[in-house]
Amino acid sequence: MQLHAASIGEAVPRENFDAVIQSVFESAVNLRLAGEDRLITLLISESYELPQGIRVTDKNFPLQSLIVDLHAASRGGILRFESSPLTVDLRGAPIWKCPIPELGADMGSPPVQKAWSIAWELLNLQQGLRKTDILADDLFQINTGSSLSRRMSKPVMGLVASTEQFDTDNAIRAAEKMIGLGPGVTPSGDDILIGFLAGLWSTAGQDQRQSLFIRSFGAELVQRARQTSEISRTYIFHAAQGQFSSSLSHLVESITAGDEVEEAAQTAMRVGHSSGMDSVTGLLIGLCVWNSALGGVLAAEDGGGIISKTALTPTLYPFGHTSQRERGNQDGA
Numbered sequence: 001m002q003l004h005a006a007s008i009g010e011a012v013p014r015e016n017f018d019a020v021i022q023s024v025f026e027s028a029v030n031l032r033l034a035g036e037d038r039l040i041t042l043l044i045s046e047s048y049e050l051p052q053g054i055r056v057t058d059k060n061f062p063l064q065s066l067i068v069d070l071h072a073a074s075r076g077g078i079l080r081f082e083s084s085p086l087t088v089d090l091r092g093a094p095i096w097k098c099p100i101p102e103l104g105a106d107m108g109s110p111p112v113q114k115a116w117s118i119a120w121e122l123l124n125l126q127q128g129l130r131k132t133d134i135l136a137d138d139l140f141q142i143n144t145g146s147s148l149s150r151r152m153s154k155p156v157m158g159l160v161a162s163t164e165q166f167d168t169d170n171a172i173r174a175a176e177k178m179i180g181l182g183p184g185v186t187p188s189g190d191d192i193l194i195g196f197l198a199g200l201w202s203t204a205g206q207d208q209r210q211s212l213f214i215r216s217f218g219a220e221l222v223q224r225a226r227q228t229s230e231i232s233r234t235y236i237f238h239a240a241q242g243q244f245s246s247s248l249s250h251l252v253e254s255i256t257a258g259d260e261v262e263e264a265a266q267t268a269m270r271v272g273h274s275s276g277m278d279s280v281t282g283l284l285i286g287l288c289v290w291n292s293a294l295g296g297v298l299a300a301e302d303g304g305g306i307i308s309k310t311a312l313t314p315t316l317y318p319f320g321h322t323s324q325r326e327r328g329n330q331d332g333a
Helices: 110-130 136-140 147-164 168-176 188-204 208-227 230-240 246-257 261-269 275-288 312-316 324-332
Strands: 002-004 007-009 017-024 028-033 039-044 053-056 071-075 078-081 087-089 298-301 306-310
Touching (some): 017 230, 039 230, 110 275, 246 261
Antiparallel strands (some): 007 053, 298 306
């Protein structure tokens, strides 16, 4: 059975390559490239793109017939699997490239700020309804929310504060506490970091200082990512290069345009069980880090003194936003 690839991510090798199947899911198969610590993904989807993805659209493509550790090879533009009749024709497939590094999102624009607020509000609402381990509002509160939120909040605040100051060393120290934190194939801490990088890349534009920080921070993060899962490492590797999924890039484009934000946010949040929501959490925080136009600084204290000085007002409450938890308390009063 042979299918034609509908699209190929920019990070998929153009030349011949060898690989071995690393994992098999209902609609995706991850292939470990020979001699490299990264994966490419064969996925079935009508529209979802990955920088490392080979996308096919036939839902009847029997991915489940493939097994872990089976060898695969691409020769002459045809991807074949050992002991399997399945092949994928890569020839002529359009190359998908993530547009995020070229966006230059202007977070000082009132329509963009409004769009951001809509996305943040919807994110917290959905996290509350689905009872996820992470509630975005809780990350900027001390000892609030689930056990995972409590463990994540201090590193997140430290990450934001350090990034605001272009302090790569302390940003990495904070990120190290998030890598691998949480359950699942891609832990929540990893997903937040990936989204955070997407937010930074989205706003950096031609700013050399910001771009230098992102590249330095990203390179260090890739090295630290060895302590997490192989799938997460792949996403972090691409995030450091400014390469993200189409769902995240479409959300940033919608926020930047101030149009169809709710639809784009819902699509991004539907990815995985909670990975999409965690990535969107990081994205929305990252979009605001260097947004000096919004102003507002909060020092969070935890008995032992100030633990983070971060732009909480632009990050969480830029336009009179009230947290889900605060609203619940007000409603119950």
